[in-house]
Amino acid sequence: MPDREQQAQIGTDLAAEILKSIHIPPCPAVVLALMEEVRKDHCDFARLVKLISGDVGLAASMLKTANSPFFGLSKKVGSVQVAVSVLGLKNLMQIVTGSALQKALAGEKLTMERFWDRSNATAVVAAHLARKLHGVSREDAYAVGLFHDCGIPILMQRFPDYKEKLAAANRSAELVITIEDESYSTNHAVVGSMLARNWFLPEHIGQAILVHHDRDIFAPASDRVSPTVCALVATAMVAEHIAVTSMGGRDDAEWQVIGEAAQEYLGLSAEDMNEHTEEALAELEEIRGYRG
Secondary structure: OOOHHHHHHHHHHHHHHHHHOOOOOOOOHHHHHHHHHHOOOOOOHHHHHHHHHOOHHHHHHHHHHHOOOOOOOOOOOOOHHHHHHHHHHHHHHHHHHHHHHHHHOOOOOOOOHHHHHHHHHHHHHHHHHHHHOOOOOHHHHHHHHHHOOOHHHHHHHHOOOHHHHHHHHHHOOOOHHHHHHHHHOOOHHHHHHHHHHHOOOOHHHHHHHHOOOOHHHHOOOOOOOOHHHHHHHHHHHHHHHHHHHHOOOOOOHHHHHHHHHHHHHHOOOHHHHHHHHHHHHHHHHHHHHHHO
């Protein structure tokens, strides 16, 4: 019988083989080009417009968002150039990344409207919370909120029985990654962190995705991850709780396990939670209104 070290190695080797069979979508070329341009000290506005105009889907998303009541323009925007000016670089990249991610993870027979609604709502609420919290980047919070569960549609396309396993996990007291590890020798947090790396997201974003189911990172003596990563995970967990509430859903085992620790880490009292929830739900309703 193998000892514990050998068993761990067997588990690691098996997981590596499983991961080889899972297709992690590469970051689309247009998103890479836009990221590269936006990160320059002197961004070339004309090149941004040209890149976006070359992708019909992105161009349409820009125009639709810029013309929404959320921005309250007196005249409708008719060109990508004006839309980019209205939105600004931060909003632009959030729209680009979200649109590209949903497209990249859409299988032929995969309908996941509720999943994307939840992911988008979590990202919006996470960005909202970050504005209220000290030391949490709004852009990073949005990215973790959007990407933290992106391994789910990837696993769903790889394993025919994954949807049923996920439903069972949501009804049980066990964490979903525990059931995933037992069934597939990997989990959506691992796969999601790999996708983040493939999409050239900052390392701390990928790390937050990897550990977002791990309550132990909030322990006072823990030094496994940086305070930045802990804050992003906590923000995403609180944001998801608020997003689920806004959709009329109920918290799963995940919130029961990690929710209190996430709130404590961010220093949020019950009154703070009520206030943030009320504000975030109002913002979500406004966004849903202009998206139709």
